Amino acid sequence: MRRDKNFWNLGWAGKASLALALMAGLAPGWAQSAGVVSDGLKVGAHTQPLNTPEEFVKLKRSAISPVVPALVDLGEWGGLKSQDLHGGNGAFQVAAKRQSAASSSVIATNKLLKWQASASGGEIAAISFESADAFGLRLGVQIDSLPGSALLRVYAQGRRDEAFEIAGQRVLQTLEANLKAGDDSAEGRTWWTPGADGEELTLEIELPAGTPGSLVQISVPSIVHVYHDLSLPLESDVTPNTGKAEVIGNSGACNLDSTCYEEYRSQRDAVARMVYITPAGGYLCTGTLLNDKSSSGTPYFVTANHCISSQTVASTLQTFWFFRTPTCNARTLSSATKTLQNGATLLYTSVSPDATLLRLNDTPPAGAVFAGWDASAQRANASVVALHHPAGDLQKISFGAISTTSTCGPVDVTVMCAPMNDMSGDYYRVKWSQGTTQGGSSGSGLFVGGYLTATLSSGTATCSNRAGHDDYARFDRVYPAMKPWLNPVIDTGAGTGTGGTGDGKRAAVYRFYNTQTGAHFYTANAGERDYVIGNYPAFQYENVAFYAYPAATTDQSPIFRFFNTKTGAHFYTANAAERDYVISEYPVFKYEGPVWFAQTQTGNSSVPIYRFFNTKTGAHFYTVNAAERDFVIAAYPVFKYEGPVYYVWTTQ
Template identity: 60%
Template sequence: MVSGLCALFMGVAMAQVAFPSWGPGSQDGVEAYVQPADTPDEFVPLTKKALAVQVAPARVDLGEWVPDKAGSTPPREGMLQVGAKRASTATADVGALGRQLQWQTLSQGGQVAAVSFVTRGAFGVRLGVQIDKLPGSALLRVYAQGQREGAFQIAGQRVLQTLELNQRAGDNSPAGRTWWTPGVDGEEITLEIELPPGIPASTVQMSIPSVLHFYENLSLPIDDGSTQPQASEAKIGESAYCELDATCYDQYDAQRNAVARMIYVTAEGGYLCTGTLVNDKASSATPYFLTANHCIADQTVASTLQTYWFYRSPSCNAKVLSSATRTLKNGATFLYGAETPDTTLLRLNDAPPAGAVFAGWDSASRTRNEPVVGIHHPRGDLLKVSLGLLDGAANCTSNGLGGVRCVSDSATSMNGTYYRVRWLQGTTEGGSSGSGMFVGGKLTGTLTAGNAVCTTGQSYTFYARFDAVYPAIRQWLWAEPTTPTPGTGQRSAVYRFYNVKTGAHFYTISAPERDFVISAYPDFQYENAVFYAYPQPTAGMSAVYRFYNATTGAHFYTISQPERDYVISDFKDFKYEAPAWYAQTGPGNTATPIYRFYNVKTGAHFYSASAAERDFVIAEFKDFHYEAIAYYIWTTP
């Protein structure tokens, strides 16, 4: 019997074992797929116009953080806790935060306000923003002290979509209505709120009752081209001495580019695990992400997820972080989870960055003594590789706190829903939880628990067997492709702008057009991706037609051919441009509605994929007449 955390694993003297980069497949299994080089980012740098406004934030100083040794809620076993929640009485309810925000009027008629939080001694901070009411066209900016030019900017509609996932999953509690901001380094964080013209400050009703204080240093120095290592002061870089730098193992390049470091927030605090991007039968580029259930077990926690990609050294054994690293900050959709075998399948809410790999996998059962490779982020460190042997199998049961008890039938048995691994080189530690085990280059397990350390060869690591989990997640990973040819027909983001002069919205599926509008039209306020659709004709999809009204300067979109023909024949001010994107005329295939409004004052139409934004517009803007569901799209890639 072995009882342990995902934090403790093993390593022994090097053995002469060949670790192939590829191997046999099975009747259900897929090869890897690489995210194209031209994949655009959703969150683009702020424009000079946005930075031109000087904002003096109110300041809330929480003082020094003192660990609660009594621990009203015990830390979860099997996970690496890296941050603790702190209460903020000064912003604990809508009225309290409202008294902190000092709104100032912008030159074009909008308003802006900001509030900063200081939690002394923190290596980083995140804010838990509880949303009661928020305009979809509000812009929220998050940045560290003195780093406004690098602010993360997100539109209210994108925040509302995240919280809707929690509510659809049945969480209507304050936690389900809380948006956790991306983290910033240092002990001070600023939240800035900008409203466009015509949106009163009274429509912002939110509070910040909790602040997440990171007491572990999750940052490493970025490679600046110098030859001197700078990571000696990075506390989180102190993984076990026998860990192997993944950058030294180019034969596992595809597998390491599929692995991401995870940071997320639970009721107890901030935690760290590892997960793997996995491919599906159609190579559809749908960002399915596999990790451990004891890391993320519900939608509300999934919504807090940040994933760190290419989080490794730029060269073998360099003790700095590659400048190629990228972070996704918009959470994930919870698809499936089970305590045993300990597995969670997510779908990331953002497209993975260019170059990320959707790992291949194999649902065949593995045999004893096969070489295995583990790729993970021990203690949140730069990416590591561990090399070992599949030593047997076991059955593991959860204790309800993230820890497990594992029992093997015998030393050589392959019976059980977990694989038992003995490491020959490297090990795994806290933060490695949820990482993948690869056999022959394909994903075959997800890390659950163990007691391996660098100094002993008689300890083990346990992985939830992919073949045991596969029947439950097959509906996603082996779904029939929606297009005739695998690797084509991926959905793309549709981006939204708000014209502060006309009050109309503009939508485009073209990232180059988006970037041109950002650079050339300062009156168009960028509001991130609003939904996902198909950029090219695709089986089962219908064209959404785009018109430009030369009189009002607004665009009109319809999926109806009769309406398209009617507008062409009867409304000469509307210039037909082309199909804008392709979507569904009815529900199904995980699609969600697009709601359509008509502004009786301006004659422009407005479209939203957010039910919360729909309800907000109906309640607050009487000039907007709700028409109907226009068609159906997707809220994730």
């Protein structure tokens, strides 16, 4: 059976167009906000610049030696599909969990991991999972121990060159977020891989030289089996002679293609399709990227509580951007579509009003819009527009008006609402004149005059029930709780007011591992990162290590960098006295100046960065991850632990 490749969109979108500017020390500019009303209750939209660097870039490396994976065949899946939710009431289930007895424990998985020598002098092993008749798979990798410099690749057999690649330290960051949120269960220790279309998915692990396979202690007790065909043909896959591909989409016939309405371009570019995993299986919802008052570019993302209500579920999130047709009613998927694979951080959630605020762990793609919002009350009969992904379909648009308000409460996994006779309820009740909503539309935004004013919670509207209604959680009722992020009070004297994060946007600090020397290299300069990737194959790219400020801000201290001209390693310190001592006493260390700014004391949601000294090579190693810190202490006695040295952040 043919499986298109764009449901999970394992293709990469890394661009190096900023390299020269960044190497010259220039920071990317932000597109201008549409404006802020003086009372702070209305914020305009903001567009992600075209030169925005992305974390997961396509690596130009020499061919990796092929690996023969161990095979785990789960056979046919005998489960029944969960009932499809065709109204706006509830998330849309698209996948179920299957248990894998062959890899259910560390001992069983270790037997499957047949370690062999890699081309880089380390070790490599892989496991392939098959589930008959699946439209797609994701693997639940439960991690007991994982080296931070391990590279994990996820791909379908025959498409290894399209593999999603992530460093162990980045995976550990995800699991530490779950633990900090209070989840020390097996589910909290599970990293859910990105997916691929089809009945098979391979997990490959490569270790650097000097790191034995015995240090990898993982299991794969369950997988997610996608039973709804969510694959859609790209416009480039359409045969020119026919002009059209197969009929696509699972949503009702009365839904309207959002691409046909250019006047809503800004709003539609803020909306993403969501796929995430709960203990019950895989689900679809819709969410909206939100701007903040300072247009900082921080990826705040709003959806419904009944979609995502815990950090562990937020960590599984994938978001699909520009998931719509390339032209009006084209019936194909735009080739501009992009997927973010790395989950989100849960900031706020409320059962009623039914709303959740997340911060995406990845940078939204260039051209994505941070939607404007209006935290004032809306009037009855106000005209409204909704943008959403019903049943996970290509983006749709609906037109209607607010009829009244309602009061709602949760019942099991759904939300039940009753109308009010006035505008005092916590939900807007909406009647549609064109279009509708379905399962999968949940969490999507309601716009009045171009500003987000509510998120979809519940409803009875369908294509066959034109008298039905939908209930949207009012943004003005949840805004006070979200205000610390969307409109923080900044104390210009201290630099960090109530809920504030300082005077600027944090920048990603990228991490490399030198496979020849065993030393790590860190840079906050995306141009330098791309230069290293392109010109130094011995440097293994390990994704974002942490976040810091790219320029001087109130209450932040410079981090100084040195280059050891004898060993090629770099040294970093926040201590000016230590900097001066190195300059004075160690001429072999070339001083390279401040490279980013961080805190020397705890606070402001920062985390410590731990430092080690390699007594064998003289190099230093830095990590923000407590699990990696403990792993290094236990596994590498040559590394002398020196404790926390300054404080950074794990998110933007």
